[in-house]
Amino acid sequence: MKKLILAAAVALFASTAVANKMSLDNGEEAVAYRKATFSLLAANFGDLAARVNGKKAFDAAIVSQRVANVSALANMPWEAFAVSGSDKADSEALPEVWSKADDFAAAQQQFLKAVAELDAAGGDQKKLEAAVGAVGKSCKACHNSFKA
Numbered sequence: 001m002k003k004l005i006l007a008a009a010v011a012l013f014a015s016t017a018v019a020n021k022m023s024l025d026n027g028e029e030a031v032a033y034r035k036a037t038f039s040l041l042a043a044n045f046g047d048l049a050a051r052v053n054g055k056k057a058f059d060a061a062i063v064s065q066r067v068a069n070v071s072a073l074a075n076m077p078w079e080a081f082a083v084s085g086s087d088k089a090d091s092e093a094l095p096e097v098w099s100k101a102d103d104f105a106a107a108q109q110q111f112l113k114a115v116a117e118l119d120a121a122g123g124d125q126k127k128l129e130a131a132v133g134a135v136g137k138s139c140k141a142c143h144n145s146f147k148a
């Protein structure tokens, strides 16, 4: 009985470890990777937007760090959608990600273009405000078509 419980515990631990792994080696792991990058994007962009839109204090050093983080993260999620099996794993990605791949790629380009504008805004609050608006719009547009 003790051996059985130990074996069950080991199996549970192993399956949890696999489920939480984030590599691009299989569909399940690629989805975990994807979700992690989007979570980090949401945390950084959410804080940035709040500071630029006056809901939190505008702190130039933090804003600059948020922009740098968003810029670095913006390129990361996309390759994970191409991992074989990632279209079958549990996620909010709609089938249109794969069936309308050209539209999905265009939505990514819109987002990356808006993020480049964000990066180019520097410390200019008016430009930051406009760029944050454009990035938020591109997030939303993609979610509307490609996220459940």
Ligand code: ASC
Pocket: 041, 042, 043, 045, 046, 049, 135, 136, 137, 139, 140
């Ligand atoms: C965010 C966040 C999103 C976008 C989107 C903008 O802060 O997590 O997914 O902005 O809501 O419309």
